[in-house]
Amino acid sequence: MSATLTVAQQAAIERSKMEAQAASLVTGYAGTALKLGNGRVLLDQATGAPVAFVNDDNPQRHYLLDDSVSWHTSDQYWGSGYAITSLGGAQWNKPHQYEVSGGEEHQIFAIIGTGLALDVTRIGGERLVERYEWRNVTNQTVVITGLGIQTPFNDRYPGASKSLHECVNTHIFAGGDWSWVLAKPMNGQGNCLGLVVREGAINAYSIQSRNQVTYSDIRGHIVLQVTDRAINPDSFGGQPSIVLEPGESYVLSWELGWYADEQSFLNDTDAPAAFSSMSATIGQPVTVTTDRTVEAISAGLIVQKTPTGATLTADHAGTYQLALVDGDARAHTEVLFHKSLRDTVNDRARYILKHQVASEREGALAGAIVATDVRNGLHFIDASWNDWSDGSERIAMPVLLQRSLNLGLLDESLRELAQQAADHWRDFAEAELIDGTGAIRRGSGLPKSEFGGRLYDCPWMVSFYTEHYHATHDEHDIDMALKILDRAAEIGGEHFLSIEFAESSAALARVLDGMGRSEDAGRLRSRVVASADYFLKLGSNLPYHEVSYEQSITAPLVSLLLEAHRITGRVEYLDGALERLQWLLSFSGPQPDSRLYGVSIRHWDGYWFGINRQFGDVFPHYWSTLTAEVLARLPQSHRSKETDALAKAIFEANMANYGEDGSATCAYVFPSNVDGRAMHQADPLANDQDWHLNIWMRMIAEEDFPAA
Structure with a gap:
């Protein structure tokens, strides 16, 4: 006889099963291990390479990729790598010899064709100390221009629940002799794994195994680089050459350890400066x-x-x-x-009006606002590539024009032109992007069967119509916004974490209240609460949303629960939001770099949205402002100087995506190289990045955040 289990009890049972399985794998491991605090480092029997870092308090957490991941092989085991010198280039993987004795491991690699040999020493203990020494074994000068070490952290999205319970968000600071890596559990619970350089330098990092598949769920193999001069000499402020005379060596040493939280790790990094x-x-x-x-x-x-x-x-x-x-x-x-928010918004409005309105097209199509190559002003409109369409994320631009106009941010010279462009865009949207039921398609060139095919676009369109109403007081705008949200609900909107769903519903409901349409406003609020109930019951088993799991799934979830709490005052929504806030903050790192501090990891948008079609970490990406938005919307009882400062830092970081002339980039691909292609550069397409400015402006309008 058994009783019906609650969701919490079922989750506890599943967690116990996973921990038991993980523990059995560890205890049944036949290879050698080195001590690492309250855990161990498991070593591959054939090569001696670390294949797992195991923490006894969190045994189900996989800090490293393992052989169950199809694209991870022994070629990318921890401590493997490559060297490029004046004599040639080669990888190292299997040591010429190795031994483990008395809690220490020693490996020797012959890096054939480079003039180098590599000695690796690992010493276990409270911290794992790893020492890499590259020796010039020739009778001539050897100049090293490429030197990278594989560190295959398990930063990927195999599904929300598995990600939260097993994977890590890996935050990298390649700052020369001030360098470190922090791997944070994706659910924000349990020990972080931290790496701190103690001798030598990491001057860049790269990503490998990334462009072989068009998946957004994998970050790839992380390679820490002493230098990337051979591939990208100007990245990260400039890459050094390392000159070794016969018999000379270069030494890189770092420590790895467990840390209870981010601050305890930072305290251990011996930072040489504070900003x-x-x-x-x-x-x-x-x-x-x-x-x-x-x-x-x-x-x-x-x-x-x-x-x-x-x-x-x-x-x-x-x-x-x-x-x-x-x-x-x-x-x-x-x-x-960066310029002030007002100046930046004016720069963007001016650039959009001059360069991004598709006035060369016929009829209503001329009202579209589209992606543009900032090098030459050419419009990118491609119905076969959704992220270059004239709809979807491009809705950011008419929202920016209308919202900045409504807030009184635009210069006098731009106001009439901006309102005309917004009016024409409404005509375009109703002719080409919205059908009679309120369903939306991603672009004008798509077949009619695509109407209703993407829920993400609905709240963005509602934001535009709500803003347009504030300018025109045309009740048609509110009727259209309501029709769009009603249609979204019919096709599953309450079971989908659309970005800005909670915020756009709340803004429209306030307008409806002011118009005396309380029944319509109540319907919107009831849907927010119903959606919050649905996702609370799911726990960590979140559904697929174009990506298996990501920050821009988690942020709308937290916003949804916060809005349900605002509507009802019920504590379970606030408790759920605060728990999931830890999931969200795990995506953000504390690196002392203006592109990285507080900015969430995102690594696929350069491929989908940019001209270069390039995967790789995008820093900063504008959806990182969703985290700032959540922090700004926390109840006053849970806001602090620290949360406000972090929100401000995220908003400011994204100012890096705008040029002085109002041009913009949709993706700054941050690593020094990705699969051997030099990166650390901005894609030249101005596309979808303006959601950052839109969110910041709405936070100011709703008095949740101060102006810049």
């Missing part, structure tokens, strides 16, 4: 507290020495590389100086 912030408005300073000499790498960065370090300023918007120097020790990072 007042990583971003600032032009005219405001960034102060650096350090004993080192601060040097500008990028032209235009003004460095003024102070008794405690330096003050940084710049006269023009942009990101600026700098170095922190102490003798042979050299660290590097970047800061951002």
Whole structure:
């Protein structure tokens, strides 16, 4: 006889099963292991390479990729790598010899054709100390221009529940001799695994195994690079050459350990500097507290020495590389100086009106606002590639024009043109993107069968109509917005985590209240609550949303629960939101870099949205502002100086995506290289990045966040 189990009890049973399975795998491991705090490092029997980092308090967490992942093989085991020298290039994988004795491991690799041999030492204990020594074994000078080590952290999305319980978000700071990696459990629970460079330097990182499949669920193999000069000499402020005379060596040493939280890890990194912030408005300073000499790498960065370090300023918007120097020790990072929100919005509006309206087309199609190559002004409109269509994410641009106009942010010279463009865009949308039922298709060139094929677009269209109503007071706008949300509900909207669903529903409901249409407003709010109930019951078993799991699934989930709490006052929604907030914050890292600090990991948009069709980490990506939005919408009882500061940092980081002339990039692909192609550059397509400005403006309009 058995009783019916609650959702929480079922989840506890499943968690126990996973922990038991993980524990049996560890205890049944036939190979050698080294101690690592309250856990161990499992070593491959054939090569001695670490194949798992196991924490006894969290045994189900897979911090490294394993052989169950089809695209991960022994070629990418931890500690494998490659060298490029003046004599040639080669990989190392299987050691010439290795032994494990007394809690230490020693490996020797002959890197044939490079003039180098590699000695690796691993010493277990409370921390795992790894030491890599590359020796010049020739009778001539060897110049190293490429040196990378495989560190295959398990950063992937095999489904929401599996991701949350087994995988890690990996935050990399390749800052020269100030370098580290922090692998955070995706559910925010349990120990983090931290790597801190103690000798030598990591000057860049790259991603491998990424472009062989068009999946958005894998980040790829992470390669930490002493130098990437051979492939991308200018990345990360410039890549060094390492010159070894006969018999000389280069040593890289790091420590790995378990950390209870992010702050305890940061306390252990021996940071040589502290920044007042990583971003600032032009005219405001960034102060650096350090004993080192601060040097500008990028032209235009003004460095003024102070008794405690330096003050940084710049006269023009942009990101600026700098170095922190102490003798042979050299660290590097970047800061951002940006225009005010008002100036940036005006720049973008001016650029959109001049370059991104498709006025060359016939009839209503001329009202579309489209992706544009900023190098030459050419429009990118491709019905066969949804992310270059004239709908979907491009809805950001008419929303930007109308919202900035409504808030009084636009200059007088732009107001009439902006309103005309918004009016024409409404005509285009009703002629080409919305059918008679309120269903939406992604672009005008798609067949009629595509209407209703994508729920993501619905809240964005509702945002436009709500903003347009504020300008025109045309009740037709509100009727259209309501029709779109009603149709979305009919085709499954309450069971789908559309970005901005909670926010656009709340904004429309407020307008309906003001019009005396309380029944319609109540219907919208009841759907928000019903959706919140549905996703609370699912727990971690979230459905697929174009990607198996990601930050822009989790952020709308937290926003949904916060809005349900606002509507009902019921504590279970707030408790659910706070639990899932930990999932969301796991995507954000604390790297002292203006493109990285607080910015969520996202690694596929360069392929789908950019001209270069390039996978790889995109930093900053505009949907990272969804995290800032959640932090800004927390109840006052759960907001703090720290949460507000993090939200501000995320909003400011995304200012890096706009040029001084109002041009923009949809994707800055951050790694030094991806599968051997030089990156660390902005894609030249202005496409969908304006959602960042839209979210920031709405936060100001709703008085959830101060203006910049």
